[in-house]
Amino acid sequence: MNDPERNLLALGSAVGAALDVQREAIRATDIARDAMFPPEAASARDSSAAGTSLLGTTRRRALPRVLLAAACLVLGVLGVFLAVDRWSGALTFEASGVVGRTGVWLEPQSHLEIPVQFSDGTTLLLMTGSRARVGEIDRRGAQVELERGRASVSVVHKSSARWMVKAGPFEVVVTGTRFDLSWDPPSGRFLLVMHDGSVELRAPGVAPRRVVAGQVVGLSAWTTTASSVAAPSLVFPIASATVNSADSELPAPSLSGSVVSSSNDIAPRSIASDWALESRDSDFRGLARGGKYSEALVAADKVGFDGLVASGTAPDLLLLGDIARYNGRSDRALQAYRAVRSRYGGSEEAARAVYFMGLMSFPASSCVQHFEAYLRERPGGALAGEAMGRIMDAYQRGGNPAAAKAAAVRYLASFPAGPQAALARSIAER
Amino acid sequence: MLPRTPLSAMMMDKDVRLRLVLPGESPADDAALVDAARRGSQEASRQIYERYAPHIERTLSRLLGATAELPDALQDVFAVAFRRLGEVHHAEGLRPWLVQIAVLTARGRLRARRRAWWLMFLGFDESAAPPAETSAEHEEAVEALRATYSVLDRMPVDDRIVFSMRYLEGMELQEVAKGCGVSLATVKRRLGRAETRFLAAAQRMPALTPWVKGAAL
Numbered sequence: 001m002n003d004p005e006r007n008l009l010a011l012g013s014a015v016g017a018a019l020d021v022q023r024e025a026i027r028a029t030d031i032a033r034d035a036m037f038p039p040e041a042a043s044a045r046d047s048s049a050a051g052t053s054l055l056g057t058t059r060r061r062a063l064p065r066v067l068l069a070a071a072c073l074v075l076g077v078l079g080v081f082l083a084v085d086r087w088s089g090a091l092t093f094e095a096s097g098v099v100g101r102t103g104v105w106l107e108p109q110s111h112l113e114i115p116v117q118f119s120d121g122t123t124l125l126l127m128t129g130s131r132a133r134v135g136e137i138d139r140r141g142a143q144v145e146l147e148r149g150r151a152s153v154s155v156v157h158k159s160s161a162r163w164m165v166k167a168g169p170f171e172v173v174v175t176g177t178r179f180d181l182s183w184d185p186p187s188g189r190f191l192l193v194m195h196d197g198s199v200e201l202r203a204p205g206v207a208p209r210r211v212v213a214g215q216v217v218g219l220s221a222w223t224t225t226a227s228s229v230a231a232p233s234l235v236f237p238i239a240s241a242t243v244n245s246a247d248s249e250l251p252a253p254s255l256s257g258s259v260v261s262s263s264n265d266i267a268p269r270s271i272a273s274d275w276a277l278e279s280r281d282s283d284f285r286g287l288a289r290g291g292k293y294s295e296a297l298v299a300a301d302k303v304g305f306d307g308l309v310a311s312g313t314a315p316d317l318l319l320l321g322d323i324a325r326y327n328g329r330s331d332r333a334l335q336a337y338r339a340v341r342s343r344y345g346g347s348e349e350a351a352r353a354v355y356f357m358g359l360m361s362f363p364a365s366s367c368v369q370h371f372e373a374y375l376r377e378r379p380g381g382a383l384a385g386e387a388m389g390r391i392m393d394a395y396q397r398g399g400n401p402a403a404a405k406a407a408a409v410r411y412l413a414s415f416p417a418g419p420q421a422a423l424a425r426s427i428a429e430r
Numbered sequence: 431m432l433p434r435t436p437l438s439a440m441m442m443d444k445d446v447r448l449r450l451v452l453p454g455e456s457p458a459d460d461a462a463l464v465d466a467a468r469r470g471s472q473e474a475s476r477q478i479y480e481r482y483a484p485h486i487e488r489t490l491s492r493l494l495g496a497t498a499e500l501p502d503a504l505q506d507v508f509a510v511a512f513r514r515l516g517e518v519h520h521a522e523g524l525r526p527w528l529v530q531i532a533v534l535t536a537r538g539r540l541r542a543r544r545r546a547w548w549l550m551f552l553g554f555d556e557s558a559a560p561p562a563e564t565s566a567e568h569e570e571a572v573e574a575l576r577a578t579y580s581v582l583d584r585m586p587v588d589d590r591i592v593f594s595m596r597y598l599e600g601m602e603l604q605e606v607a608k609g610c611g612v613s614l615a616t617v618k619r620r621l622g623r624a625e626t627r628f629l630a631a632a633q634r635m636p637a638l639t640p641w642v643k644g645a646a647l
Contacts, residue, residue, distance in 0.1 A: 011641040012597035018571040022496035029483045031501035
């Protein structure tokens with residue numbers, strides 16, 4: 001016997017002795033005997049009784065384990081539910097990628113915007129010059145206070161969702177929709193542009209109104225002097241509103257006559273005529289989709305082209321740019337396209353915008369940088385072939401055969417059977 | 431300790447004329463008990479239990495450690511044994527046969543322990559034994575006991591069983607092989623692995639170091 005074996009046997013002997021001491025405390029033999037041979041079973045000597053007792057005891061002892069396992073399972077499921085409930089409790093949000101805190105004012109620095117992303121997928125884009133904060137927040141939604149400026153809001157639709165955006169005296173109650181909101185305390189101007197779904201609009205002194213997709217609501221509030229509205233109050237009285245309703249679905253609000261003037265310092269502001277209520281049918285989107293670009297531009301102008309550009313979503317901005325471009329208003333088109341580029345950089349709309357900017361470039365040679373920008377952003381995009389072809393064409397027309405040949409080779413490599421392939425081959429073979 | 435039914439209380443089975451005997455009597459006595467138990471005599475089963483339960487309990491304790499599940503394990507062994515008594519063809523084979531069942535039972539429980547490790551996080555560690563009263567002179571052995579099982583708990587179950595049977599129970603290798611139902615070569619291979627693992631772990635455990643270095647002898 002070698003040393004390790006002898007040592008291990010010695011250890012085993014000591015451990016065994018210690019085990020025996022502990023084993024005595026457990027009294028396994030007695031407990032098992034009592035379970036297997038209960039006193040009442042001792043007198044039952046028939047084979048079936050004995051068999052039932054011996055086998056049944058095991059089953060009886062197994063039962064608590066089954067119950068224990070079931071209890072564990074129930075507890076586990078409950079735990080999961082509790083954990084999920086906890087995790088899905090109050091929503092959280094990030095502002096510009098930083099974990100946000102309720103009550104903290106968000107104020108984009110110059111030329112920047114603050115994207116606010118909530119944990120349920122709801123987003124809020126706070127535009128330059130705006131100031132807002134997330135107030136109360138719970139599992140169903142949050143209350144956002146827009147002190148000034150513009151915000152583009154997209155609320156994920158849920159039946160239990162409860163969101164509210166406050167802007168001065170106005171409240172927009174949301175369950176799931178997409179809209180843009182603008183609030184200017186000095187002028188008291190409030191603009192709501194609905195893109196999807198519907199909201200309930202509340203204002204002091206008037207009954208709540210339902211606003212649906214395609215409608216634009218412009219309202220004005222009384223204000224005190226501009227310098228006194230740093231902190232907007234919900235007690236601003238409504239003076240009046242200009243309402244042009246062409247849609248019976250949205251009756252004109254009976255705001256006139258609801259003037260509540262509690263102070264002689266309060267002076268009414270005139271309502272800008274371009275702040276109007278538009279129906280879905282007269283919306284510039286519907287007109288543009290129907291090919292009525294001239295009417296669409298008029299409709300957009302009626303609402304306020306600048307305001308729409310300032311608060312528009314990426315698709316709307318692209319559409320506004322197209323409307324202006326088709327009407328020969330390159331200045332407005334570029335205004336809309338640049339807004340897409342600056343506010344929705346990286347999006348499909350932004351890439352398309354730079355392509356369209358290339359189409360409008362003058363002199364033509366300057367278009368190359370725009371088309372190249374599109375190709376960088378969307379190398380496999382739907383307009384990639386067109387962009388390559390136009391680059392090739394621009395170089396050729398610009399008197400740069402070497403660059404044109406390189407562009408032609410690139411085109412053929414990507415689109416050997418494309419619509420510009422014949423031209424590309426002729427350029428490449430020179 | 432609950433009072434045990436005195437084995438001297440000879441009872442005559444109603445159907446099977448049976449002479450009850452004390453533990454350690456001849457294999458022929460085991461044969462009579464097995465035969466009576468097969469015919470359904472609960473008293474014969476009881477006597478088999480009384481005869482072998484202490485030994486099986488001891489074996490189980492070596493395999494499982496001082497655990498509160500010992501009574502359950504012991505009951506499982508005999509429940510299986512009584513159900514399968516028909517498999518015992520030679521009375522002299524009763525004891526190793528019971529050991530074999532004990533090894534299988536312990537093996538199943540050790541594996542179940544590993545599957546149910548998460549229960550410990552929920553406070554359902556039913557394997558914890560009640561604290562035993564130990565004297566001062568046993569403290570060193572108790573420390574070695576704890577350390578030994580902490581090493582064994584991390585060992586593959588089959589290796590652990592072989593190691594426990596050889597060194598904690600003091601069985602010969604042939605006996606271990608029979609109890610495990612494997613060949614001698616398999617036992618040697620498993621034991622070699624277990625020894626290496628145990629000795630390596632013991633070097634890092636103050637409670638075991640003197641033992642494996644022979645200083646505690």
